Amino acid sequence: MFSKACEYAIRATIHVAVQSNLEKRTSLKDIAKAIDSPEAFTAKILQQLSRNQIIDSVKGPNGGFMISAEKMSAIKLSQIINAIDGDAIYKGCGLGLKACSEVHPCPVHDKFKKIRNDLKAMLESTSVYELSIGLTGGLTFLKI
Amino acid sequence: MFSKACEYAIRATIHVAVQSNLEKRTSLKDIAKAIDSPEAFTAKILQQLSRNQIIDSVKGPNGGFMISAEKMSAIKLSQIINAIDGDAIYKGCGLGLKACSEVHPCPVHDKFKKIRNDLKAMLESTSVYELSIGLTGGLTFLKI
C-alpha cells in the first residue's frame, strides 16, 4: 500500500507524538529503536518530515524531534503520506493509466472509486494525535 | 497500490479476454501494443499468468494467449493480484508491522480494517469477464 519510507514516516511521527505528549524530545536513536527501523534511513525520513513541517527538529545536545500539541491534532495521515509518497494513492489509476478519468475510465475505475474515496476520507480525517493516544493507552502497538 | 507488473498483468488479462470473446488468440506483440506496455517485460508477466493457469498459451505460428469463457467468469481480480504480487495487500499491516493483528493492533489497524475488507471483497468478486464486457462495449478503456 505505502512505501517502506512512508511506513517508517508514520510510525516515527506517532512515536514523536507520544513522547511530545510526555513533554519529551526524542532523538533519532530513540525513534529508530522504538519503531524498529534502520537508523540512517530513518534520519533521511525525519529530515523530510521536518522540511515539510510535520515535525520540528532541534540540533545539539538534548536535541531531537518533537511535535506541538496543536500540530499533532491538525496533522492528518494524508499529509505524511503526501510528503513521502506523493499523491499517487489518491489520484493514480488502479491500473496505472495516465489518462484514466471519470469520463474516460479504465475497466476497474468504478470498482476502485468507492474504496479510494473511503481511503482518502479516512487518511484525511485521522490525526496524529488520536493515533498517539491509542499507543499511550496501551491499546495499540508500534513494535513486536 | 499494485506493482507495475501487476498492473500490466490485469490489463493484459482483460485484453486477452476481450479477444477471446471474439474467438481470437492474441500474441505478445498485440497485447503489448494494446495495453501500451514494454514487450519483453510483458512476456515475463504472461508467462507467470500462464504458469498460474490464469490464461492459456499456444506456441508456434498463429499461437498466442487466450482464456476460455468458463475461466473468464471464474477468474477474479484477486487471483491475478495473488499470482503476481502475493497476498501482502490482504494480509499485510498498513504500517508494515509483522506482528500486527486483531489482538495486537498497530495504531492504524482498525482504521484500515474496513477499507482493506472492502478492497478484498471487491477484488474477490470482480471477474475478468465483467471487466472485458465494459471494454468491448466501449464503456471503458485500456489505453490513451
Add this chain to the structure above:
DNA sequence: TAATATTCGGATAATTTTGTCCGAATTAAA
C-alpha cells in the same frame, strides 16, 4: 573556550523492481 551530542546533507552501496536480449523449444504452414 573546548568537548560533546545531536541533526543535516551529500556521496555511496545494496536490494528490489522493472526492463531488455537472445537463443531454445514448439508448432503451423508452405
Add this chain to the structure above:
DNA sequence: TTTAATTCGGACAAAATTATCCGAATATTA
C-alpha cells in the same frame, strides 16, 4: 522437410527504492 512465427527460459541491464557512511553544522554544557 524446411521455414517462419510464436512462446519459453535464462542471463543480463537499468532504474528505483532502501539503506549506510561520514564529515559539516549547530547548540548545549562543562
